[in-house]
Amino acid sequence: xxxxxxxTVSFIINGKAGEHQISAETIRRVQxxxxxxxxxxxxxxxxFRLRQTRTIGLxxxxxxxxxxxxxxxxxxxxxxxxxxxxxxxxTEDNAELETEAIRTMLSKFVDALILVSVHPDxxxxxxxxxxxxxxxxxxxxxxxxxxxxxxxxxxAGAFQLTEQFTRQSLKRxxxxxxxxTLSNSKDRYRGYEDALKxxxxxxxxxxxxxxxxxxxxGYHSAEQLLTQKSGQPDAILTASYTLLEGLLxxxxxxxxxxxxxxxxxxxxxxxLLDFMPFKINAVLQDANxxxxxxxxxxxxxxxxxxxxxxxxxxxxxxxxxxxxx
Amino acid sequence: xxxxxxxTVSFIINGKAGEHQISAETIRRVQxxxxxxxxxxxxxxxxFRLRQTRTIGLxxxxxxxxxxxxxxxxxxxxxxxxxxxxxxxxTEDNAELETEAIRTMLSKFVDALILVSVHPDxxxxxxxxxxxxxxxxxxxxxxxxxxxxxxxxxxAGAFQLTEQFTRQSLKRxxxxxxxxTLSNSKDRYRGYEDALKxxxxxxxxxxxxxxxxxxxxGYHSAEQLLTQKSGQPDAILTASYTLLEGLLxxxxxxxxxxxxxxxxxxxxxxxLLDFMPFKINAVLQDANxxxxxxxxxxxxxxxxxxxxxxxxxxxxxxxxxxxxx
DNA sequence: ATAATAGGCTAAACCGTTTTAGCCAAATTC
DNA sequence: GAATTTGGCTAAAACGGTTTAGCCTATTAT
Numbered sequence: 001x002x003x004x005x006x007x008t009v010s011f012i013i014n015g016k017a018g019e020h021q022i023s024a025e026t027i028r029r030v031q032x033x034x035x036x037x038x039x040x041x042x043x044x045x046x047x048f049r050l051r052q053t054r055t056i057g058l059x060x061x062x063x064x065x066x067x068x069x070x071x072x073x074x075x076x077x078x079x080x081x082x083x084x085x086x087x088x089x090x091t092e093d094n095a096e097l098e099t100e101a102i103r104t105m106l107s108k109f110v111d112a113l114i115l116v117s118v119h120p121d122x123x124x125x126x127x128x129x130x131x132x133x134x135x136x137x138x139x140x141x142x143x144x145x146x147x148x149x150x151x152x153x154x155x156a157g158a159f160q161l162t163e164q165f166t167r168q169s170l171k172r173x174x175x176x177x178x179x180x181t182l183s184n185s186k187d188r189y190r191g192y193e194d195a196l197k198x199x200x201x202x203x204x205x206x207x208x209x210x211x212x213x214x215x216x217x218g219y220h221s222a223e224q225l226l227t228q229k230s231g232q233p234d235a236i237l238t239a240s241y242t243l244l245e246g247l248l249x250x251x252x253x254x255x256x257x258x259x260x261x262x263x264x265x266x267x268x269x270x271x272l273l274d275f276m277p278f279k280i281n282a283v284l285q286d287a288n289x290x291x292x293x294x295x296x297x298x299x300x301x302x303x304x305x306x307x308x309x310x311x312x313x314x315x316x317x318x319x320x321x322x323x324x325x
Numbered sequence: 326x327x328x329x330x331x332x333t334v335s336f337i338i339n340g341k342a343g344e345h346q347i348s349a350e351t352i353r354r355v356q357x358x359x360x361x362x363x364x365x366x367x368x369x370x371x372x373f374r375l376r377q378t379r380t381i382g383l384x385x386x387x388x389x390x391x392x393x394x395x396x397x398x399x400x401x402x403x404x405x406x407x408x409x410x411x412x413x414x415x416t417e418d419n420a421e422l423e424t425e426a427i428r429t430m431l432s433k434f435v436d437a438l439i440l441v442s443v444h445p446d447x448x449x450x451x452x453x454x455x456x457x458x459x460x461x462x463x464x465x466x467x468x469x470x471x472x473x474x475x476x477x478x479x480x481a482g483a484f485q486l487t488e489q490f491t492r493q494s495l496k497r498x499x500x501x502x503x504x505x506t507l508s509n510s511k512d513r514y515r516g517y518e519d520a521l522k523x524x525x526x527x528x529x530x531x532x533x534x535x536x537x538x539x540x541x542x543g544y545h546s547a548e549q550l551l552t553q554k555s556g557q558p559d560a561i562l563t564a565s566y567t568l569l570e571g572l573l574x575x576x577x578x579x580x581x582x583x584x585x586x587x588x589x590x591x592x593x594x595x596x597l598l599d600f601m602p603f604k605i606n607a608v609l610q611d612a613n614x615x616x617x618x619x620x621x622x623x624x625x626x627x628x629x630x631x632x633x634x635x636x637x638x639x640x641x642x643x644x645x646x647x648x649x650x
Numbered sequence: 651a652t653a654a655t656a657g658g659c660t661a662a663a664c665c666g667t668t669t670t671a672g673c674c675a676a677a678t679t680c
Numbered sequence: 681g682a683a684t685t686t687g688g689c690t691a692a693a694a695c696g697g698t699t700t701a702g703c704c705t706a707t708t709a710t
Contacts, residue, residue, distance in 0.1 A: 005690045010668060021687050040454075043432040045666035048373045049695055055433070063401070064394050073389050076415055080422075085429055087412045090401055097405075104410055107368035108380070129363065215596075245596055252599055259600070271540075271570055272597040274577055275584070330660045335698060346657050370696035374665055 002026075002033040009034075013041060047109060055085045056112045056298055057105035061093040061213065065242055067268045067285055068116065071138065074291025075114065082299070084111070093118045093179070093213060102128055112298045114138050120181050122147050134301030134308075138294045141183040141310075148301070149310045150294045154184045154267075157283035157315035158191030158237065161265045164281050165235045166199035167323050170263060173201070174233035176221045176243050178213035185210065188239045188267060206230045213239075218246020226255065233262060241268035244280070269318050279321035289313050327351075327358040334359075338366060372434060380410045381437045381623055382430035386418040386538065390567055392593045392610055393441065396463065399616025400439065407624070409436070418443045418504070418538060427453055437623045439463050445506050447472050459626030459633075463619045466508040473626070474635045475619045479509045479592075482608035482640035483516030483562065486590045489606050490560045491524035492648050495588060498526070499558035501546045501568050503538035510535065513564045513592060531555045538564075543571020551580065558587060566593035569605070594643050604646035614638050 002009070004026060011020045012030050033039075047053040058075060060068045076086050087110065089101035095118050102125065105113060112134045119125065122144035125135060137149040165173045175192045178185035189210075193203050209225050211217040218238060226232060238244040244266040251258045260278055269282040293311045300308045327334070329351060336345045337355050358364075372378035383400060385393045401411050412435065414426035420443050427450065430438060437459045444450065447469035450460060462474040490498045500517045503510035514535075518528050534550050536542040543563060551557060563569040569591040576583045585603055594607040618636045625633045 006667080007669080007690055007692095008688090011689095014668085021689080023688065026688080040432075042666055044373055044434050045695095046668080048369055048665085048697095049667045049669090051695075053369075053433075062398070063388065064391070064398050066389070066391075069389050069394055073387070073415065076388070085412075085414070085433070087410075089410070090398065103365065104368070107365060108378075108410070109367075109369045129365065248600060249596065270597065271574065272595065272601070275573060275601050276597070277600070277602040331697075332660055332662095332699080333658090336659095339698085346659080348658065351658080367696055370665095371698080373667095373696080374698050376665075 001037070002030045004030060051109060052111045053109045054083055055087055055108070055110050056114065056302075057102075057108075057110035058086055058088045058114045059098060059101050059105070060088070060090050060116045061118070062242075063088065063090050065240075066270065067241065067287060068139070070287035071116075071291045071294075074288050075295050078292055078295040091118065093182075095119065095124070099124060099128070106130060106133075112136070112302050114294050114298060115142070116140060117142050118179075118182065120183065134298060136294050136297045136301070136308075138290065139184060141187075147310075148297050148308050150290055150297060151184065151312055152285045152290065153312050153314050154187035155191040155194075157267060157285075157317075158188040158239070159195045160191075160315070160317050161237055161267075161281055161283055162192045162195035163198075164265065164317075164319070164321070164323065165237070165263060166195060166201065168263070170234040171201060172204070172207060172231070172233040172235070174207035174225055174236045175209070175239070176218060176225065176236060176247060177208070177210045177239040178217070178243070180210045182213070185213070185239055192237055204230070207233055211243075213242060215242050215246040215249070218243035219250045220246070222247040222250035223254075226250070226258070232258070235263035235265070238264070238266040241266055241270055241282075244268075263321065265321075273320065281321050282318045284316040284318050286313050286316065326362070327355045329355060376434065377436050378434045379408055380412055380433070380435050381439065382427075382433075382435035383411055383413045383439045384423060384426050384430070385413070385415050385441045386443070387567075388413065388415050390565075391595065392566065392612060393464070395612035396441075396616045396619075399613050400620050403617055403620040416443065418507075420444065420449070424449060424453070431455060431458075437461070437627050439619050439623060440467070441465060442467050443504075443507065445508065459623060461619050461622045461626070461633075463615065464509060466512075472635075473622050473633050475615055475622060476509065476637055477610045477615065478637050478639050479512035480516040480519075482592060482610075482642075483513035483564070484520045485516075485640070485642050486562055486592075486606055486608055487517045487520030488524075489590065489642075489644070489646070489648065490562070490588060491520060491526065493588070495559040496526060497529070497532060497556070497558045497560070499532035499550055499561045500534070500564070501543060501550065501561060501572060502533070502535045502564040503542070503568070505535045507538070510538070510564055517562055529555070532558055536568075538567060540567050540571040540574070543568035544575045545571070547572040547575035548579075551575070551583070557583070560588035560590070563589070563591040566591055566595055566607075569593075588646065590646075598645065606646050607643045609641040609643050611638050611641065 008022060009030055011017050011022055012027050017027050063069055079086050091098040091101050098118055114136050116139045117137060119142060122142050137147060139151055141149045141151055177189050196203050206228055209221040211221040238247055265281040267283050269284040273280050273282060290313055297308050333347060334355055336342050336347055337352050342352050388394055404411050416423040416426055423443055439461050441464045442462060445468060447467050462472060464476055466474045466476055502514050521528050531553055534546040536546040563572055590606040592608050594609040598605050615638055622633050
């Protein structure tokens with residue numbers, strides 16, 4: 001319509017008119033036609049040709065998990081003023097759904113992936129044809145050469161929470177964790193175990209339950225823990241807020257008296273815990289820092305800037321249950 | 326590699342081998358090669374050609390909002406076995422961000438949109454070049470010819486909650502709502518107002534505060550409500566869980582005594598409310614039904630099947646604060 | 651014996667960009 | 681005056697699929 005080739009139009013739109021010597025007059029004429037007809041280039045065709053979509057994919061276990069959705073929001077906010085977009089899939093921490101989700105994202109040509117993965121190493125992910133797009137692991141460490149992981153210091157968090165119990169001279173301290181294969185659950189367990197040992201307590205296998213990292217998982221684990229023969233614990237540490245919610249529900253339904261008697265502590269804080277009649281200590285994971293760091297890693301990788309390094313973010317202890325001293 | 330044309334491969338992959346008479350032997354051979362080499366067709370090239378991406382876009386205010394994330398999850402679960410995908414953007418209930426988000430989604434060729442919109446009517450959306458793709462409004466009604474909306478019966482929910490207060494002979498019943506332009510906030514206000522009138526109470530404008538549908542909004546509204554001259558309310562109805570959280574935080578920080586004295590009720594339930602020392606009635610919005618309905622509307626629209634109808638889902642009253650009778 | 655049909659397959663256009671290589675005329679250099 | 685450079689532009693391939701129209705052979709109908 002401006003009497004020029006599409007090559008010329010492409011150059012003008014992409015601001016490459018200078019490099020390709022297009023006359024000012026032609027630029028003006030083409031711009032006029034573009035403005036007049038409200039022409040908008042197809043992002044789609046562009047992405048098709050360029051093999052990049054300015055989209056990054058986030059794969060998480062559960063969008064309803066408060067901590068994960070805080071991460072999601074941070075990443076989305078960060079991403080907004082970069083011209084990139086976020087696409088999200090959830091996997092219910094199921095390996096097959098995860099693979100499926102990643103495959104889908106790859107087929108939609110995301111430029112990078114942020115994964116809260118259920119896999120202990122990146123073999124499964126290497127197997128997928130990732131075309132060399134960057135992957136950043138969030139919340140859970142994933143083994144492999146050159147993997148980039150952004151996580152909370154789960155060991156320290158669990159250690160500190162457990163220490164609060166041992167300082168109160170509690171002995172029978174139980175642990176409800178997520179699946180043992182997940183690095184965050186494993187590290188939290190190690191922190192718990194070491195804090196017990198430090199206090200001279202022998203970890204009692206009967207007081208340790210691993211299950212799904214969900215409300216239902218917490219409910220079932222609570223049932224197992226509280227109905228076993230060897231007697232009830234004095235305190236329980238749950239490895240996530242979801243697990244705590246399940247535990248509370250179980251106690252509420254089956255043995256409300258326990259609610260005041262057994263001390264509780266949990267990973268992940270929740271605002272309503274301030275109002276509970278029993279004081280629950282918590283470890284707050286800094287979703288803001290974690291999300292931003294993961295985002296920065298992704299952007300660095302995409303733009304090939306400098307070394308991209310893993311990061312371990314310190315947790316923040318929220319003490320509601322003061323130790324009398 | 327199987328010694329056939331890409332046409333044939335395309336037919337086989339899309340299950341059109343039958344229509345185009347491809348021999349069983351050829352199908353087998355092609356499949357073998359596909360399996361062996363792990364070939365996955367590019368969804369992208371496919372979408373480019375077909376001008377449809379099997380992706381539907383969800384635009385919500387805040388992914389951290391528990392109710393909205395329940396909706397999101399339901400929709401994602403529904404969508405999973407349809408071969409479609411979900412892409413999500415959040416808008417902080419900001420009109421410009423909403424427009425921006427929709428524009429982005431359109432440029433990525435979503436096949437349909439589900440919007441939790443801040444606009445009272447669909448004029449702004451019509452203005453965007455939607456290429457005729459279906460739009461379903463969720464959670465909030467949006468005016469316009471032929472708009473499809475899936476919402477809770479907000480009026481009834483608020484009415485019932487308020488009625489619980491009036492039956493306890495409470496007189497000074499306050500309302501903390503979202504922005505007045507939003508249909509859900511408006512309808513909840515109307516329900517509150519009518520329940521008061523039915524009980525012979527004149528709505529007192531000093532007891533009604535509208536603000537942002539967020540925790541911070543609730544905090545500010547609480548401040549306004551509880552520091553005003555005309556005296557404090559006996560009861561407060563918040564129009565969402567986020568507002569309640571803000572209100573609780575404000576009370577906790579500034580006047581913890583109020584926590585026991587003022588009765589509370591809220592839209593949206595939360596599991597932890599079961600454990601609070603003060604009993605809070607709530608209206609549970611059926612995220613499952615709402616999400617499924619929105620999804621069904623979208624699918625019907627995409628496939629052009631039958632009439633697509635708006636839906637109003639009844640709320641469920643959760644009574645924690647029994648009326649002595 | 652010829653025409654029509656059916657079975658099995660493919661060539662090539664198309665979607666809307668980007669990009670490489672190169673064309674042509676005018677100006678400059680040798 | 682010929683050779684080179686420069687300025688201004690474009691043809692055509694490429695991305696990876698889908699789809700239309702049609703080719704060729706073998707069989708069946710007339």
